[in-house]
Amino acid sequence: MPEFRNDFQSRAITERTGTFTDNMKLPIHRWFRYSAGFSATWVEGIIAELQPKTVLDPFAGSGTICIAADKLGVNSYGIEAHPFVYRLAQGKLSWEIHTHEFLEAITEIKNLAASIQPKFPDKMLVLLSKCYTEEVLIHLFKIKQAYLELAPTLSEELQSLTFLAISATLRCLCKR
Ligand SMILES: C[S@@+](CC[C@H](N)C(=O)[O-])C[C@H]1O[C@@H](n2cnc3c(N)ncnc32)[C@H](O)[C@@H]1O
Known part of the structure; x- marks a missing residue:
């Protein structure tokens, strides 16, 4: 077991673990680029090799590890401190929703948006007006x-x- 652990640890350090770039070609992961995310292919390899019953990612980011665990039928838990990033992960982990249900919901939002008067905040954030026309x-x-x-x-x-x-x-x- 110690030998296996040493091998595992050295591979974890030397392999291409910390890049999200490759995930942009993968379903679900590519729905939102999260630069701090791990490589899903690497994560899947580790889960497949270790075959855990459950996986815990205490720094879940946009959910790469939980999505990889879902794909391999492994139970998982994730903890993420940043509320926005947490919601992105929740969105990706809702991948089982049927396309027609999603389309119905997003079309309803789109149609309502087209028919309402926008309410602007009393004071517009400078960053927003810098980012968008x-x-x-x-x-x-x-x-x-x-x-x-x-x-x-x-x-x-x-x-x-x-x-x-x-x-x-x-x-x-965003403005280019
Ligand atoms: C390197 S990223 C994790 C990437 C993730 N494993 C993935 O592949 O998408 C680290 C994450 O930990 C979160 N984080 C930092 N401190 C935390 C804490 N105390 N509790 C929970 N999450 C935390 C950050 O917001 C960040 O999203």
Whole structure:
């Protein structure tokens, strides 16, 4: 056992563990780039080799380890301190939701957003106006309002998945 542990430890250090780049080609993982995330392929290899009954990731980030565990049918727990990152992980871990359910929910949010008047905060954060044009900000506040209005009517998984989908599109809308 000590020999195995030494081998395992040295591989854990020398192999390509800490890059999320490869995950951008993988289903679910690629839904949101999280630079601090581990390589899912590496994680899957370790879980497959050790065959644990349960996995605990005390620093779960965007959920790479729990998703890998799901894929291999292993029970897992994750703890993540950052509320936004935690919600991204929850969204990815809601991957079992049927596409039609997701599409129905996101279309409802989109339609409501298109029909409401945006409520702007009294004081706009400087960072927001630096990141987005005024036109884009109007759309974003409408989407936020529509999401907040409809979220309580959705299951927890759909709330997380639609939150993730909306968050992932923000990068594409950013000023270049
Ligand atoms: C290197 S990342 C983890 C990446 C993750 N294993 C993955 O592959 O996606 C470390 C994470 O730990 C979280 N973190 C830092 N301190 C924490 C704490 N005290 N409790 C829980 N999470 C914490 C950070 O917010 C960050 O998302």
